[in-house]
Amino acid sequence: MDATVNDITKGKSSLFKNRNFLFLFIGALFSSPGYYVYLIGAEWLMLTLNDNRFYFGMLFIAASIPRLLLLTVGGVVADRFNKRLILFLSDMTRALLILVLVVLLFADMVTAWHLIILAACFGISDAFSYPVLNSLTPMILEEEQLQRGNSFIQMTSQISPILGPALGGTLIAVLGFKGVFIAAFLFLFLASITVLLIRLEKDDDKEEVHSPWQDLKAGFVYARNNEIIMSIVFLGFILNFFFSGPLSMGIPIIVKDVFIGSAVSLATVETSLGIGALIGALVLASITLKKPGYVMVSGLIVLGILFTFIGFSSSVLFTAGLVAMMAFILQLVNIPLITMLQKTTDKKMLGRIMSLLMTVSTGLVPVSYVATSLLISAGVGIQSIIVCSGIIITLIALYNLRNKQLLKIRQ
Known part of the structure; x- marks a missing residue:
């Protein structure tokens, strides 16, 4: 790193x-x-x-x-x-x-x-x-x-x-x-x-007052004309669509139906998720990333690979270990992602750009749930869904190694 x-x-x-x-x-x-x-x-x-x-x-x-x-x-x-x-x-x-x-x-x-x-x-x-x-x-x-x-x-x-x-x-x-x-x-x-x-200090810059619709439109235009913002928002969408639904729904199904595990088994895996994420946040609170864009894309590649391995996992403890590592790596993706967006966005546009990121991440998580549910109801195995999602995340992350603007962002 x-x-x-x-x-x-x-x-x-x-x-x-x-x-x-x-x-x-x-x-x-x-x-x-x-x-x-x-x-x-x-x-x-x-x-x-x-x-x-x-x-x-x-x-x-x-x-x-x-x-x-x-x-x-x-x-x-x-x-x-x-x-x-x-x-x-x-x-x-x-x-x-x-x-x-x-x-x-x-x-x-x-x-x-x-x-x-x-x-x-x-x-x-x-x-x-x-x-x-x-x-x-x-x-x-x-x-x-x-x-x-x-x-x-x-x-x-x-x-x-x-x-x-x-x-x-x-x-x-x-x-x-x-x-x-x-x-x-x-x-x-x-x-x-x-x-x-x-x-908060008062902003002395006087802005022309627009209608809420004009402000909303201005936010979309600002995002569309900024390549780095669009890249970050797109990665946020990919991460949440192909990761959130399959992981949240997949872990309980795998533990119960594949491993024939108990509630304790599920609690073990889910606790490892929180522990890994907490350790990741603590690490990033104590270091400064010189190349956050590079770390984010590299972390996304590792995340996709680990997620793919979960589809082939055959034990609760091995899955818990993978999940803990994924949660740790996820912080190396999420925190630089938010930080880069904050640094590259005009402060007067921050609310609109952050809402755009939240819409394609938190807001679209239910869409990921629906898509995962439809695939399961169509007879697709949850492990197959996880393997395919992991491969897609990895390939998209590898493609973003060509995104020079994103990779050259420095602290």
Whole structure:
């Protein structure tokens, strides 16, 4: 890996002496685990309320559709209005929605449709908070701090799928559903208050006021005319379409149907995913990549090869090892990808460009799920799907070794 090792203590100190980044990081430490505590509670409550698994699936669909439809709008809003205020409103709105659910629980009035409507509201909130978080970081950090800053923010996202469900499951067992949702409310409420402590400098540049549609169109034109941005967004699409669906759906199916494994076997593999990703984020928080474009493309090649091997794996432990390595490598792709996009984008366009990236990544994950489901229903084996997806990712990454503009980006 082409990187220089920095003094870790010095690197952390320079970041966390920045009060704005400190409050953004603390806010993320509250917000992301709080969301997962809510999620595990909502999922288990839905399974308890109704035996019809259609409603359980509707939880995910209800959150995905508004997120996908509104992400580009969220990017325009992020560029037109105060980013701190948007992030505050997003966290506070989610906290208040959970508080409403707590009141319904105490009144014993909760139904499956309440949870579905709540999921849709969370999806709307996500559409506005996602572009803001990634466009706010370059506004409060120096350019040379961006990689480490993104690594720490990403770290909160990797801890959350491990800590959130564990904490949520414990709270359900000890305090019941009321306890778990009160905890989620407190997490998100504290996150919103922390965000209010961020102080952004006013931009003295006066821009001509356009309609939201003109702003949205300007964002697409800006992205289309920037070869590096288009390359990064395209790689984001490829990674999420050919990787997210087959991996998320494939691992449980392989463990249960191919390895004839137990819930412990599945937990072993999924925990290795979180551990690998967390280690990757920690490594990138302590080093500076000299050639992030080269590292990203090389990492994508290795990721595709490892993913292909999963299709041929014959044991739980070997699969867990591969998954941990993939999660580590994935950080070498995702963090440089976001950092390069932040560095090469005009700050006045950051919200729109980040929303474009989120649309083709997070927003299109449900499309990957649907495509994978259709292939499985057509009789295609999940291991074959994973092998083909791994090969496609590898070939596209190899082709991008010809992308000189992407590879020559330096820290």
